[in-house]
Structures are given as C-alpha cells and as structure tokens.
Amino acid sequence: MVLPVQVLGPAEKELDGEIVTGFNVRIGGGLGGREPRKARDLDVFVTRENAYHVIRGFVELYHDHGRRDNRQKNRSRFFVDDEGTEAIRELLQAEYVDVVLHRAGRSFREEYTYNAGRPPEEGKVDHVGVHDQPDGRKYVGLNVPVGRMTAKEAIALADVAKAYGSGQIRLTRRQNPIIMDVEEAALDDLLAEPLLDTHQPNPTPFDRGGMACTGTEFCDIALTETKLRLTRMLRWLNTNVDLPDDVETLKIHYSGCTADCGHAYTADIGLQGMRAQKDGEIVEALDVGVGGGLGPHPEFVEWVSQRVPADEVPGAIESLIGAFAAHREAGQTFREWVASFGTESVVDLCEPTETTYEDPYMHDAKQTWYPFAEGESPAPTTVDDVPITSD
Amino acid sequence: MPIRLLDVTAYTTFDFVSGRAVGPDWSDESAAVVDVDRADEAPESVRLRMEFDGSDLEHVAPHADHLSLSPEQARGLAAELERKAASAEAGEDVPGGRGR
Numbered sequence: 001m002v003l004p005v006q007v008l009g010p011a012e013k014e015l016d017g018e019i020v021t022g023f024n025v026r027i028g029g030g031l032g033g034r035e036p037r038k039a040r041d042l043d044v045f046v047t048r049e050n051a052y053h054v055i056r057g058f059v060e061l062y063h064d065h066g067r068r069d070n071r072q073k074n075r076s077r078f079f080v081d082d083e084g085t086e087a088i089r090e091l092l093q094a095e096y097v098d099v100v101l102h103r104a105g106r107s108f109r110e111e112y113t114y115n116a117g118r119p120p121e122e123g124k125v126d127h128v129g130v131h132d133q134p135d136g137r138k139y140v141g142l143n144v145p146v147g148r149m150t151a152k153e154a155i156a157l158a159d160v161a162k163a164y165g166s167g168q169i170r171l172t173r174r175q176n177p178i179i180m181d182v183e184e185a186a187l188d189d190l191l192a193e194p195l196l197d198t199h200q201p202n203p204t205p206f207d208r209g210g211m212a213c214t215g216t217e218f219c220d221i222a223l224t225e226t227k228l229r230l231t232r233m234l235r236w237l238n239t240n241v242d243l244p245d246d247v248e249t250l251k252i253h254y255s256g257c258t259a260d261c262g263h264a265y266t267a268d269i270g271l272q273g274m275r276a277q278k279d280g281e282i283v284e285a286l287d288v289g290v291g292g293g294l295g296p297h298p299e300f301v302e303w304v305s306q307r308v309p310a311d312e313v314p315g316a317i318e319s320l321i322g323a324f325a326a327h328r329e330a331g332q333t334f335r336e337w338v339a340s341f342g343t344e345s346v347v348d349l350c351e352p353t354e355t356t357y358e359d360p361y362m363h364d365a366k367q368t369w370y371p372f373a374e375g376e377s378p379a380p381t382t383v384d385d386v387p388i389t390s391d
Numbered sequence: 392m393p394i395r396l397l398d399v400t401a402y403t404t405f406d407f408v409s410g411r412a413v414g415p416d417w418s419d420e421s422a423a424v425v426d427v428d429r430a431d432e433a434p435e436s437v438r439l440r441m442e443f444d445g446s447d448l449e450h451v452a453p454h455a456d457h458l459s460l461s462p463e464q465a466r467g468l469a470a471e472l473e474r475k476a477a478s479a480e481a482g483e484d485v486p487g488g489r490g491r
Binding site: 032034069070071072073216220221222223257258259274275276277282287302303304305306307343347 | 406
C-alpha cells in the first residue's frame with residue numbers, strides 16, 4: 001500500500017487494564033487517476049495478531065460491496081467517499097470479522113518522521129547512513145539511486161552483508177537496503193567496499209530524495225522515460241545546483257503518467273510525464289508540482305507548471321531551488337517554505353529553461369519493446385548484465 | 392494551478408493537441424488532452440472528452456468537456472474526420488460559405 005494510504009499506523013491502547021501496542025486502521029487512500037485521497041480513519045485499533053483478520057475482512061467487504069463492476073470507480077478511496085467510514089466499520093464488524101473491533105487507540109502519527117518535511121535537527125528521517133543499533137552494533141543503510149540495482153550488485157550486497165554483518169538485510173519503506181549487525185571494528189572496511197561507491201550510505205541530497213517509477217522502458221501505460229532521465233537530472237543537479245547547507249534531502253519524485261506510481265504527489269518537487277510541442281515537434285514533457293510530503297499531516301503537491309519540455313525541467317528545478325534559497329526563513333525545509341510562501345508565488349518563480357543539461361529521450365515516446373521482438377533491446381544493460389551508461 | 396481532471400497515460404487518445412477556448416470577445420490558446428473511450432456508466436455509448444491545460448486558461452475556469460456519442464454519431468464523426476483529413480492532405484481548397 002502506498003504511503004498516504006497507510007492502512008496500519010502504529011498505536012497503543014489500554015485493553016483489560018494493560019497497554020497494548022498495535023495499529024490504528026485507515027482506509028481509502030490513493031494517488032492515481034488525478035483523484036488523490038488521504039486515507040481515512042476507520043476508528044479501529046487492531047493488535048498485531050488481529051491485523052491480518054481485519055484487513056482480510058475489509059478486502060472481502062470491498063469485494064462484495066465495492067464498485068468492482070466499474071473500472072473507474074473500482075478503488076477503495078471512492079468506496080469510502082460514497083459509504084463513509086462509520087457505515088463500513090459497522091458492516092465490517094457485523095459480517096466480516098469475528099474479533100471485536102476496538103475504537104482507535106493513541107496514535108503515534110505526530111512522531112512520524114519519514115518524508116515529513118522536517119529539518120535535520122529534529123532527527124533522522126530515513127535509515128540511510130551509519131546508525132546505532134540498540135545492542136551497540138551498527139546498521140548501514142544504502143541509497144539505491146532511482147531504485148535500480150543490478151542482479152550482480154544484489155549478489156554483492158548479500159556477500160557484503162554476510163562478510164561485515166550478520167548477513168541480514170532489511171528494506172526501508174523507500175526500498176533501500178539496510179546491512180544489519182555490523183561491529184564497529186568492521187565499519188571502515190565495509191565503507192570501503194566498491195558496492196558502496198554506487199549505493200552510497202552518504203548520498204547527495206538530490207540522490208537521496210530522487211525516486212522514479214519504471215517509465216516507458218518497462219511500463220505500457222507510461223508516457224515518458226523516467227529512471228534514466230532522472231538519473232541524468234540528478235547528476236546535473238549534483239554538479240550545478242547548490243542547496244542551502246542545512247538541507248540534507250530534497251525529494252524529487254517522478255511518475256511517467258498520472259497513475260503516479262512514482263509518488264510525485266508526495267514529493268517536495270513532483271514530476272509527472274506529459275507531452276509538449278517545442279520547436280514544432282512533439283517532445284516528452286513534465287508537469288511540475290511542489291510542496292507535497294507525508295509525516296503526521298500528509299500534503300499533495302500543487303502544480304506550478306504544465307508541459308515543461310523535459311530538457312527544461314532541470315532549469316525549472318534550479319529556479320525553484322534558487323527561489324527557496326532566496327526566500328526561505330532560516331531553517332525552513334522546502335515543504336515548509338512552499339506552505340508559508342504560497343504556491344501562487346512559487347508559480348511566478350518557476351522558470352523552465354534550457355541549461356547545459358542534455359536530454360537524449362526527448363523523442364523517445366513509447367519505444368515499447370517486446371521481449372521476443374527482433375532487433376536491439378532498449379534495456380539499460382548489455383547481454384552480459386553490464387549497465388549501459390546513461391551518458 | 393488546478394489539478395488535471397483527465398487521466399493521461401499511454402492509453403489516452405491524444406496527450407497533446409493544440410486548440411483554443413473561444414468566447415464572444417476573448418480567446419485562450421491552449422494545449423489540450425483528447426480522449427475517446429466508453430464510460431462504464433453508459434456502455435452503450437462512446438465518450439469523447441477534452442480538457443485544456445488549466446495553466447493556459449485566463450478567461451474560463453479549468454474544466455473538462457464530456458460528449459456522449461451514440462455508436463452512429465461516433466461513426467458519423469469518424470467518417471467526417473476521415474473525409475476532412477483526406478481533403479486536408481490533398482491540399483484541396485477550403486470551401487467557403489455555410490453549405491460545405
């Protein structure tokens with residue numbers, strides 16, 4: 001389940017005189033189809049043991065009562081719009097679960113840190129980097145640029161985890177791997193591993209915040225190339241654009257179409273694939289939005305520029321970051337700045353323009369490749385699994 | 392800037408068409424999305440939808456237009472488009488007057 005749709009939020013509740021940890025249940029969130037919704041509170045607390053039964057009950061309830069006959073309405077978010085959480089709760093209890101549904105417990109939402117748009121001094125917001133475990137050992141979170149790791153790198157990751165830690169690897173909610181149980185004495189050797197040159201524990205703020213859906217390369221509903229383009233954009237931003245020193249991450253999320261699998265809606269700067277006309281030709285383009293994020297109070301981006309030709313997007317981002325740096329109050333994060341500065345003012349300061357960034361995918365439009373087709377594969381590796389550089 | 396109302400994916404009929412929204416004494420040039428599909432709630436008809444980009448509109452509120460065409464109307468429209476497309480490609484003169 002995508003993040004603002006979060007089904008289970010950590011919570012605690014007193015049951016039979018005892019404080020029990022578990023989850024509050026929220027339903028009916030989603031980002032796609034230009035109709036985003038935040039998940040709504042079902043006013044139900046579940047223990048870890050009961051969570052499965054309650055979610056299963058809701059899925060069965062939706063199966064019976066949701067608009068499964070109507071493809072455009074067949075989303076739980078529209079079902080919740082129509083029915084309301086109270087009626088769903090009653091039906092769930094009456095017909096779909098055997099356990100007693102407790103009212104919501106004390107939520108920990110205010111303590112959510114991931115993508116909450118808070119400044120670094122308020123604590124870590126992800127698990128990338130070297131961090132302490134409660135048992136005195138370390139864990140090391142690696143940033144996978146634009147979410148792509150080759151098979152050989154994945155094997156190397158397993159080897160490294162075994163050589164320097166317990167062999168256990170966990171994944172963050174951003175699908176970044178965490179190498180667990182590293183003794184302090186082994187840390188320097190681990191950090192010197194070649195794998196960590198690519199999948200870094202200490203990425204740039206742009207690399208750390210970059211995320212993209214699969215895009216036209218492997219998805220038949222996407223409108224634009226995404227991962228390779230974002231890789232190039234992040235490189236350009238790393239080299240050419242300075243963030244204020246106290247900004248450790250800037251989330252740039254890129255989806256190839258309005259389905260928003262890349263979570264553009266919940267980014268500092270959200271990008272969605274479109275098409276535009278430039279110099280008399282149809283080119284790949286992006287809608288640009290700002291000010292989204294998660295945390296205790298999720299917000300969706302507001303759109304500030306439409307159909308920006310892809311080669312002008314880094315220039316647009318540069319102008320947004322320049323405006324942020326110039327107009328922010330001390331310590332404000334990008335999301336905080338957008339909220340206080342106002343989106344309409346940001347619209348005026350977003351200036352798409354060509355820069356030294358070059359985009360080789362401007363006319364890539366739907367180069368969908370069938371695996372059994374004759375001719376060359378557009379996949380970004382050679383047959384020997386050697387990544388083809390995006391340069 | 393308003394949210395787009397139409398979903399835009401590779402299955403959308405046209406993700407970019409040039410156009411104008413026109414009023415009695417104004418005109419907004421805009422890019423548009425045009426989509427042909429069938430609505431679940433009216434499966435016996437063909438739906439033609441169009442939306443100008445909100446950022447291009449000054450004189451009219453952002454919106455999408457939905458036309459519900461019977462299969463016969465849809466075929467009629469397709470035939471008319473084919474006919475005009477052929478004469479545009481052939482470079483034929485644009486006929487004057489109303490009786491065209």
